[in-house]
Each structure stands twice: as C-alpha cells, then as structure tokens.
Amino acid sequence: MKAYIAGIGIYVPEKVLTNFDLEKIVETSDEWIRTRTGIRERRIVDENTATSDLAVIAAKRAIEDAGVKPGAIDAIILGTATPDMLFPSTACIVQSKIGARKVMAFDISAGCSGFLYGLGIADAMIKNGYDNILVIGAEALSKVMDFTDRATCVLFGDGAGAAVVKKNNDDESGIISSYFASDGSDWKLLHQPAGGSRIPASEESVKKRLHYIKMEGNEVFKLAVRAMIESAIETLKKANLSPKDIALLIPHQANIRIIEATAKRLDIPMEKVYVNLDRYGNTSAASIPIALAEARAEGRIKKGDYVLMVAFGAGFTWGGLLMRM
Ligand code: UT7
Numbered sequence: 001m002k003a004y005i006a007g008i009g010i011y012v013p014e015k016v017l018t019n020f021d022l023e024k025i026v027e028t029s030d031e032w033i034r035t036r037t038g039i040r041e042r043r044i045v046d047e048n049t050a051t052s053d054l055a056v057i058a059a060k061r062a063i064e065d066a067g068v069k070p071g072a073i074d075a076i077i078l079g080t081a082t083p084d085m086l087f088p089s090t091a092c093i094v095q096s097k098i099g100a101r102k103v104m105a106f107d108i109s110a111g112c113s114g115f116l117y118g119l120g121i122a123d124a125m126i127k128n129g130y131d132n133i134l135v136i137g138a139e140a141l142s143k144v145m146d147f148t149d150r151a152t153c154v155l156f157g158d159g160a161g162a163a164v165v166k167k168n169n170d171d172e173s174g175i176i177s178s179y180f181a182s183d184g185s186d187w188k189l190l191h192q193p194a195g196g197s198r199i200p201a202s203e204e205s206v207k208k209r210l211h212y213i214k215m216e217g218n219e220v221f222k223l224a225v226r227a228m229i230e231s232a233i234e235t236l237k238k239a240n241l242s243p244k245d246i247a248l249l250i251p252h253q254a255n256i257r258i259i260e261a262t263a264k265r266l267d268i269p270m271e272k273v274y275v276n277l278d279r280y281g282n283t284s285a286a287s288i289p290i291a292l293a294e295a296r297a298e299g300r301i302k303k304g305d306y307v308l309m310v311a312f313g314a315g316f317t318w319g320g321l322l323m324r325m
Pocket of ligand 1: 027028029032033036037112150151152154155190216217218219220221224254255258282284312313314
C-alpha cells in the first residue's frame with residue numbers, strides 16, 4: 001500500500017511585481033536580479049489578504065481535482081513561515097473555511113521544506129490508517145519582506161499549493177521513499193527575529209525592523225546546494241535508484257544557480273529539471289506544490305515516471321521525496 005497525490009491545486013495572487021518595479025523601490029536592477037537569481041517577477045498579495053486566503057483557494061482546487069468532498073478530508077497539514085498569526089494555526093482557519101469535518105489540523109514550521117515535510121507526515125499517517133490528507137504549502141512572504149533591504153526583498157513571492165494525499169492499493173504509483181533532516185546550529189543565517197517569545201513586539205523591535213526576514217544569502221546559498229544534493233542522493237538510495245532513473249527533478253525554487261549546481265552534481269540535465277522561479281520568485285513552502293502542479297499541467301509528468309522533489313529552508317531543514325506517478 002502506498003500514499004499517492006490524488007489531486008493538486010494552486011493559487012497565486014494576481015498582482016505581479018516585476019524586477020523593474022523593484023528598481024523603483026530599492027537600489028537594484030533587473031539585470032542583477034536575473035543573473036544572480038533567475039527571477040524576473042513575483043506575485044504579491046494585497047494588504048487585505050493573508051496566507052489562509054491563498055491556502056483556502058488552493059485547497060478547494062486540490063480537493064476538486066482529487067474528486068473528493070471536503071467532508072472526506074481526514075487531516076489538514078499546512079506548511080508556512082508566514083501564518084496568519086502565531087496562533088491559532090492557519091490550518092485551523094483553512095479547516096473551517098473549506099467545510100472540512102472537525103479533523104486534526106496543524107501547521108508545520110519548516111520554512112521552505114514545509115510542504116515536503118507535510119507530504120512525509122501524510123505518507124506516515126496513511127500507512128497508519130488515515131486517508132484523504134490535505135497537505136498545503138502557503139505563504140504571504142511579502143508581509144515580512146523589508147522593502148528597504150535589497151538583499152532580501154527581491155527574492156521572495158506569495159502563493160499557495162495544496163495536495164490531497166490518498167491510499168493507493170491498486171498499482172505502483174505513490175510515494176516511494178523520502179529523507180528528511182534538520183540542523184538548528186545555523187538558524188541565525190535565515191530568520192525573522194521578532195514577534196515570538198524571544199523578542200516580543202515592542203516599539204524598539206519595530207524601529208529596528210526586526211519583524212522582517214533577515215538572511216545571510218551567501219552562506220545560505222552554500223548550505224542549500226549541499227543539502228539539496230544530500231537530499232536527492234539519500235532519497236534515491238532508499239529507493240535503490242540513481243539520478244538517471246528520474247524523469248523530472250522538482251527542486252525548491254530559491255535561486256537558479258542553486259538549482260543548476262544541484263542538477264550538475266547529480267548529473268541530471270536541465271531539461272529534466274522543472275524551473276518556474278522566473279515567474280514566482282521564492283515562494284518558500286508553496287514553491288514545490290506550485291511547480292508540481294505546473295509541471296503536470298504542461299505534460300512534463302507521465303504515468304509511471306519517477307519524480308524527485310528536494311527542498312531546503314529556514315531551520316535549517318531539508319529533505320527529498322520520490323514519487324512514482
Ligand atoms: O529558500 C531557501 C533560502 N534562501 C536561499 O536559498 C537564498 C540563497 N542565497 C542566494 O540566493 C544568493 O546568495 C543571493 C541571491 C541572495 C545573493 O547572491 P550572491 O551572489 O550571494 O550575492 P552577495 O550576497 O554576495 O552580494 C554581492 C553584491 C554585494 O555587493 P558588494 O558587497 O559586493 O559591493 C551586495 O550588496 O551584490 C549586492 N547586492 C545587490 N545588488 C543589486 C545584494 N542584493 C542586491 C540587489 N541588487 N538586489
């Protein structure tokens with residue numbers, strides 16, 4: 001028995017913020033952003049929209065795509081670094097808004113690895129008797145972006161993706177293997193300092209701009225490449241497969257240079273790597289489900305294909321998950 005993705009749904013806000021728009025906000029250039037990151041534009045929520053609003057639309061679309069009713073959902077797992085608020089969980093808000101039964105609903109804080117961590121948890125739950133698990137990755141990162149810090153504000157975007165994970169007793173398709181890891185020793189390289197119990201909100205925390213994303217991009221870059229390669233190798237090892245068996249690699253979409261370095265080390269040609277960060281930037285926990293949905297819509301995934309997803313995010317957290325379609 002395997003767990004498989006029976007339906008996917010995504011939603012990105014309509015408002016587009018291009019590199020040229022950013023040129024008017026901070027001292028940057030389209031050329032710098034494109035060559036250093038691969039990003040051309042990203043989607044941005046309006047001031048009245050929060051993460052759960054994006055998550056609800058993606059979740060409803062995934063449920064419809066899976067051909068189930070909201071009442072059939074047995075658990076809701078939501079990965080996000082930008083919850084509507086610290087508590088209650090954004091997953092609980094989604095539970096009520098999609099008309100699910102009063103089932104288990106919780107957020108996971110694993111940064112950009114949130115969706116993959118969620119799929120890994122869903123896989124384990126399915127093997128323990130659950131069915132119809134809704135896994136969501138959703139972010140409104142523009143709400144915590146410092147639009148005076150050119151080193152971070154050009155990188156991120158908003159969006160949501162969701163999947164309904166079900167039991168498969170019939171054929172070979174489903175989650176084959178996964179690998180997850182974390183290491184908190186370098187947490188300071190990527191974090192949002194204030195608003196929690198370490199530095200509660202105060203006049204000073206606002207004045208010092210401590211409620212925004214802080215990142216040492218260069219250091220994070222090196223760790224990201226290493227972790228994505230490790231994730232791919234370890235996930236494939238567990239399945240007794242090698243990179244050449246993979247039909248499509250779907251990496252977390254943070255930076256084209258991280259993706260290219262990962263693919264090169266694995267000897268996977270870029271034709272077999274899905275990239276859409278040029279249009280969305282880094283949408284953190286939403287990046288992999290959005291990429292998976294678009295890859296499927298573009299016919300890049302066929303029945304029987306092996307698809308490998310790898311992620312890396314704040315924590316640091318990282319991991320891989322291999323699926324047979
Ligand atoms: O989702 C997982 C977490 N995030 C990531 O994986 C992101 C990882 N890091 C990266 O993607 C890259 O490190 C960045 C894109 C953030 C930065 O690229 P880099 O090649 O590592 O550049 P850098 O930080 O070493 O900066 C190079 C120069 C600096 O100027 P100086 O000190 O050499 O004069 C920066 O001040 O580029 C400057 N710079 C910019 N210039 C124009 C930094 N941001 C910008 C900008 N526009 N937006």
